[in-house]
Amino acid sequence: KSSLVFHTVAAESQRLINETYSAFVQGFMPNRARPDVDVLDGLTTAIVVDQQRLGGDPRSTVGTATDAYAMLRVLYSRLGTPHLGGPGAFSFNTATVEASGALSVGKEHARAEKVSFHRTGGMCPRCEGRGSVTDMDRTRLYDASKSLADGARLAPGYKAGGWNARLYTESGLYDAGKPVGEFTERELHDLLYREPVRMKIAGINMTYEGLVPRIRKSMLAKDRESMQPHIRAFVDRAVTFATCPECEGTRLSAEARAVRVAGKGIAELSALQIGDLAAWLARLDEPSVAPL
Ligand SMILES: [Zn+2]
Structure with a gap:
């Protein structure tokens, strides 16, 4: 039960330190209730070391x-x-x-x-x-033998019928019934890299954007450790990180x-x-x- 003891001591110590700040500053700090104990005294200032992550921004160092x-x-x-x-x-x-x-x-x-x-x-x-640049392995993004309508996309969150998938199948930029492997260069570019463009899909205004920048924004905005496990598994398979050649x-x-x-x-x-x-x-x- 040592962790229970340590957590109780740490909470009380933190509370005592927080009490030394002005009421104004305390208003911005986490509010801790007094631990539920009969007596706890003689505590010196404790330095509490925990192992929480610093935060999800990939730019923090x-x-x-x-x-x-x-x-x-x-x-x-x-x-x-x-x-x-x-x-x-x-x-x-x-x-x-x-x-x-x-x-x-x-x-x-x-x-x-x-x-x-x-x-x-x-x-x-x-x-x-970020210090690194990313590249995506196309063969991990789609199955070239399948059409978009058949579920050719392999990224998580793009299940057939969902909004993410409909954005691509109903964009009208290419034939969703054609195997991706038979796309022209232009169609493949629209699928993978197209700049953001407003369009109506099923009567709703949406922003269409190529799969690569879209995945980059939605999945690579966090650093690897903060990603959900299934996203991390996909990123590990499909994305390569290289040191930025410019900086x-x-x-x-x-x-x-x-x-x-x-x-x-x-x-x-x-x-x-x-x-x-x-x-x-x-x-x-x-x-x-x-x-x-
Ligand atoms: Zn750079």
Whole structure:
């Protein structure tokens, strides 16, 4: 019954620590009831280590989860050469975007001003900050000898008659009664890669999109461990992951990778063991960023 004891002690310790925060902060924290025990005293501050997953975002790393990477981004935005921009310019969660348009100023005698917006992000445009690119084994997506109407698709969640399957069989872009192996190049492209397009299926407005990008969005948005078992089994069979050829797995844009502090790039530092990183930082003598 040791786990019962440890959980009780951990819950009480956590509750005691939470009580030291202001009522405002406590409002944002998980609310724990006092454990159902007669007496529990003499508890010192406990550090509770559990084995829960950090979260399902495939872009999270040791650096982002601990905020160490956020500190490095500030360091590079202040000291890096060439100067690239704020900390966002080194974030692999932030894409570089550009927009422009007209802005009307005032209600009467309104005049239009041309404005443009630019944000520099650190995201590698090829892999969108994941560090790896995916490829799908077509032979695992469909059985070329079967037609779509016969259930040629092999991805989970695309059972004949379901909405996912009807999107393809009733799209009208190809003959659902023809074996996929006999599709023309154009038809195969529409099936696998077509850009999103609105269409009416069975009287309902739906968005049609090729099977490959659709599966990528719906199934590969989580990292492998957080997937449901049947999805994970399919992904293991059908999808291959390769290091992104553009950023070489660093997740960062070429601009962000080129910036140096004391001869080192942020990607190089990110690849270090945490102890080596601490030692490198300790040798850096920069009073302007000393609090970091
Ligand atoms: Zn990349």
